[in-house]
Amino acid sequence: xxxxxxxxxxxxxxxxxxxxxxxxxxxxxxxxxxxxxxxxxxxxxxxxxxxxxxxxxxxxxxxxxxxxxxxxxxxxxxxxxxxxxxxxxxxxxxxxxxxxxxxxxxxxxxxxxxxxxxxxxxxxxxxxxxxxxxxxxxxxxxxxxxxxxxxxxxxxxxxxxxxxxxxxxxxxxxxxxxxxxxxxxxxxxxxxxxxxxxxxxxxxxxxxxxxxxxxxxxxxxxxxxxxxxxxxxxxxxxxxxxxxxxxxxxxxxxxxxxxxxxxxxxxxxxxxxxxxxxxxxxxxxxxx
Amino acid sequence: xxxxxxxxxxxxxxxxxxxxxxxxxxxxxxxxxxxxxxxxxxxxxxxxxxxxxxxxxxxxxxxxxxxxxxxxxxxxxxxxxxxxxxxxxxxxxxxxxxxxxxxxxxxxxxxxxxxxxxxxxxxxxxxxxxxxxxxxxxxxxxxxxxxxxxxxxxxxxxxxxxxxxxxxxxxxxxxxxxxxxxxxxxxxxxxxxxxxxxxxxxxxxxxxxxxxxxxxxxxxxxxxxxxxxxxxxxxxxxxxxxxxxxxxxx
Numbered sequence: 001x002x003x004x005x006x007x008x009x010x011x012x013x014x015x016x017x018x019x020x021x022x023x024x025x026x027x028x029x030x031x032x033x034x035x036x037x038x039x040x041x042x043x044x045x046x047x048x049x050x051x052x053x054x055x056x057x058x059x060x061x062x063x064x065x066x067x068x069x070x071x072x073x074x075x076x077x078x079x080x081x082x083x084x085x086x087x088x089x090x091x092x093x094x095x096x097x098x099x100x101x102x103x104x105x106x107x108x109x110x111x112x113x114x115x116x117x118x119x120x121x122x123x124x125x126x127x128x129x130x131x132x133x134x135x136x137x138x139x140x141x142x143x144x145x146x147x148x149x150x151x152x153x154x155x156x157x158x159x160x161x162x163x164x165x166x167x168x169x170x171x172x173x174x175x176x177x178x179x180x181x182x183x184x185x186x187x188x189x190x191x192x193x194x195x196x197x198x199x200x201x202x203x204x205x206x207x208x209x210x211x212x213x214x215x216x217x218x219x220x221x222x223x224x225x226x227x228x229x230x231x232x233x234x235x236x237x238x239x240x241x242x243x244x245x246x247x248x249x250x251x252x253x254x255x256x257x258x259x260x261x262x263x264x265x266x267x268x269x270x271x272x273x274x275x276x277x278x279x280x281x282x283x284x285x286x287x288x
Numbered sequence: 289x290x291x292x293x294x295x296x297x298x299x300x301x302x303x304x305x306x307x308x309x310x311x312x313x314x315x316x317x318x319x320x321x322x323x324x325x326x327x328x329x330x331x332x333x334x335x336x337x338x339x340x341x342x343x344x345x346x347x348x349x350x351x352x353x354x355x356x357x358x359x360x361x362x363x364x365x366x367x368x369x370x371x372x373x374x375x376x377x378x379x380x381x382x383x384x385x386x387x388x389x390x391x392x393x394x395x396x397x398x399x400x401x402x403x404x405x406x407x408x409x410x411x412x413x414x415x416x417x418x419x420x421x422x423x424x425x426x427x428x429x430x431x432x433x434x435x436x437x438x439x440x441x442x443x444x445x446x447x448x449x450x451x452x453x454x455x456x457x458x459x460x461x462x463x464x465x466x467x468x469x470x471x472x473x474x475x476x477x478x479x480x481x482x483x484x485x486x487x488x489x490x491x492x493x494x495x496x497x498x499x500x501x502x503x504x505x506x507x508x509x510x511x512x513x514x515x516x517x518x519x520x521x522x523x524x525x526x527x528x529x530x531x532x533x534x535x536x537x538x
Contacts, residue, residue: 172382174378174380174382175382175384177340177378178378178382178383178384178447179394179398180343181340181378181448182371182372182375182395182398182447183368183369183370183372183395183398183451184368184398185368192394192398193384196384196385
């Protein structure tokens with residue numbers, strides 16, 4: 001009896017180990033592939049010229065991606081700046097003010113919002129938001145960094161709301177009672193004690209949102225105008241992601257142009273890893 | 289002088305009646321102990337005195353609670369002012385996840401004190417009163433969660449004192465502590481009654497005898513008897529009180 005049981009244990013152990021290793025294999029594989037395919041073009045163009053060059057014009061042999069890098073950073077920062085206050089206030093409402101029924105209905109619609117494919121966000125943005133931005137600011141085209149920021153902000157909202165609301169739900173009631181017993185109002189209590197207590201959970205939601213915003217391509221390619229300008233809030237812009245998506249189909253095979261797109265992928269990858277590491281370090285330090 | 293004059297106070301949780309027509313006067317600058325077996329309503333009663341019962345949505349209260357002559361259940365009464373005047377320390381120490389300093393300064397800041405100097409002074413004075421200053425003065429900036437259980441409870445007392453209350457409600461505040469910490473807090477309560485009215489719920493009858501001047505015995509939502517502690521324990525009028533203080537049930 002003992003032996004077969006042990007053997008089955010071993011087999012399952014092997015299967016679980018294999019599944020675990022598989023994801024490690026993919027991460028390592030993708031990283032290696034990005035480095036192998038991304039480095040040659042950077043070598044040929046020169047790292048400084050590639051990263052800090054302001055002109056992207058493959059037909060003229062100009063491969064500066066600074067406009068894309070800055071656009072991605074500004075776009076993400078803008079989306080986060082809009083998303084954090086909106087998301088936190090929504091999370092506070094769901095967790096502390098709303099009745100159970102209201103809370104349940106809104107929470108499920110927020111989850112639905114997270115499940116909408118990004119191309120749908122892009123479509124709605126293109127049809128509704130772009131003309132609205134154009135009219136509101138009397139621009140020749142509403143396809144701008146501003147439109148992209150708004151779309152990104154809406155896309156990351158569910159992450160911030162869901163994760164923050166869960167973190168706020170988990171705040172021990174004793175903390176809030178302690179604050180109320182000192183004569184603080186409910187609002188003071190939620191802002192000064194509950195948010196503070198939930199901060200690491202909230203930060204996790206923000207990290208997720210940042211990752212999503214930086215990596216998004218489909219939704220913003222439809223609203224950002226897609227011109228390789230240095231970023232301007234009312235100008236048409238191209239992100240790191242949209243540069244790859246937009247040009248890969250017509251960059252001829254084996255050309256420096258095509259290789260440079262892989263290099264953009266590598267830079268985007270490094271950027272996301274860096275930002276994640278930095279944000280996680282900040283969160284950990286806060287926790288101590 | 290009376291701190292509280294309670295008359296005909298009844299309380300329901302939904303359909304369950306937890307307090308029956310409680311009438312009691314609580315004297316100022318004394319320690320009053322509320323005793324009785326679990327579920328007798330003593331904690332429930334305590335929480336009516338600073339309107340913390342309001343947090344329970346199904347609660348319904350009838351009767352009158354006068355605090356320094358004012359009806360605290362008057363619809364126009366300022367709940368936050370009442371809770372500032374009637375401080376509370378809970379059964380389980382609940383310091384906020386912030387520094388020791390910020391914990392004590394929390395209340396004064398909420399009530400509008402901003403000046404650093406003034407806050408420093410309040411923090412030191414409150415910690416001294418709570419007999420925690422010597423242990424905490426070198427680590428004011430450190431997280432309050434690093435303190436021991438007894439220290440955390442004294443920090444909660446300091447935090448309550450920092451808003452300059454008139455009354456301090458202690459809800460079984462030593463029940464989770466070791467004997468040494470309990471002794472420190474009992475000693476502290478003895479010194480606090482000079483300046484504050486203290487009302488404490490306790491399971492521990494020796495503690496009630498050691499610390500309190502007056503005692504009130506609750507049973508199944510009724511106030512059976514209230515009297516000076518010596519009399520309640522030495523020569524109770526009601527047989528239920530006698531049975532309880534002699535340890536016959538509980």
